[in-house]
Amino acid sequence: MSTSTRPRAVLVLADGRTFVGRPFGARGTSLGEAVFTTAMTGYQETMTDPSYHRQIVVAAAPQIGNTGWNDEDSESVSGKIWVAGLAVRDLSKRVSNWRAERTLAEEMEKQGVIGIEGVDTRTIVRHLRNFGSVAAGLFSGEDADQPVEKLIEIVRAQPSMAGLDLAAEVSTDEPYTIPAEGEKKYTVVAYDMGIKSATPRHFAQRGIETVVVPAGTSLEKVREYQPDGVFISNGPGDPGTADEMVAVTRDIIEEKIPLFGICFGNQILGRALGLDTYKLKFGHRGINVPVINHVTGKIDITSQNHGFALSGKPGEQFDTDFGPATVTHSCLNDDCVEGVALDSGLAYSVQYHPESAAGPHDANPLFDQFIDLMSNHSPNAK
Structure with missing residues (x-):
């Protein structure tokens, strides 16, 4: 498959910054506030924590997914993933934990949660640290093929996190x-x-x-x-x-x-x-x-x-x-x-x-x- 026809994903910030990577999990569009976590472990607990509702989480840890997903560690009562999306540098291709029952990507696809991998998360984290958390959007598959100007317009049209009763x-x-x-x-x-x-x-x-x-x-x-x-x-x-x-x-x-x-x-x-x-x-x-x-x-x-x-x-x-x-x-x-x-x-x-x-x-x-x-x-x- 040529680079031009390979499925892609785009993380778009309301301030105009865009980051192109590869999609995993579900396909489509998800809007929220881009935030970063410095945690080196516990991505399943993070993703199922209702406090992360409507937030697109950027993982500072370089590799995510190596421990897979299980049915015991979720922090929501129903096991629901609450994050609006997930951005990672390196999505582990192999699950290496005896408690894992499936992969992170499989669970995200099952629950309709969009992910992007292969982006420079160090740059994204540094940008958010310097300029603050900002409205963002994750676009993957066909949704990522729209003009950048259109994607930025979609992101900027969402309500601010300030003032939201979530x-x-x-x-x-x-x-x-x-x-x-x-x-x-x-x-x-x-x-x-x-x-x-x-x-x-x-x-x-x-x-x-x-x-x-x-x-x-x-x-x-x-x-x-x-x-x-x-x-x-x-x-x-x-x-x-x-x-x-x-x-x-x-x-x-x-x-x-x-x-x-x-x-x-x-x-x-x-x-x-x-x-x-x-x-x-x-x-x-x-x-x-x-x-x-x-x-x-x-x-x-x-x-x-x-x-x-x-x-x-x-x-x-x-x-x-x-x-x-x-x-x-x-x-x-x-x-x-x-x-x-x-x-x-x-x-x-x-x-x-x-x-x-x-x-x-x-x-x-x-x-x-x-x-x-x-x-x-x-x-x-x-």
Whole structure:
């Protein structure tokens, strides 16, 4: 087959940059925001994380696909791939893992997800780092044969990530329960803003029954489950659109129910405490992000995926409608707010992923901190 007739794929950025490569997975067109992840492993967990909804992920790691795909490691409840597309330098031609059940390309084709390989991902990552995450489009097969000017026009016509309420698109429609392993000690109501399946597993291993509810579920409905604590999950989109969830969070704090949040949940709690949010230039996406705890002085290496952040200064104390609060954690790379908490201890959150799927386990004790909080402040305590 000649070069001119070989199938091709094109990654098009809204600023006019284009990158031509080879297609894999499904064929067609996919639009989203181009972002990069520095993670060297865990591409299956990344691709099935609902927080990546409407994002075209560029992998900084040079080779992707070598461990294939299995039916155990997906982070969405249904195994759905949430990324809008995937760009890689070298797609592994051979799967080398005893747990693999099929290839990455086969799974992406099955789920209708578009991929591009053979592009200079170092250049793309450097471009996004220098100029920021940007609207983008992946075009493969016949769709890639359109004039470049037309492709750029299609990309620029899509809505900006800022102002999008995407959590509503990934949240569960109906409540469901993940039972505790062994003796049940506590019940937690978990707001699904785009929850990863590893989180209820960590709760279950600690004797916690998790009732997962849709985003925006009222306090009145939550009361029916008689929870010992409430959890607000990670998720995609602009936290500035989550007014309903912020109002619910304020109700929960007023009720003095122990509260724990991660990622999007950190931004929700921060807004409930009066902080503003803003969009980061290119976000934090990787599994080696250093975070300092200003309360203990301890530094954790963390797994992160967020394009928005809370406004605030490292270690800052501030007043809220519920008493004093503190910026408890910050990123050592850029001083970004990575955690907030009421000084009373009844509500706390972090911007990173203590469930470590994929990633380091440094922050895993945050789940045990939640158990300690519920043991001392559960509304069901006798």
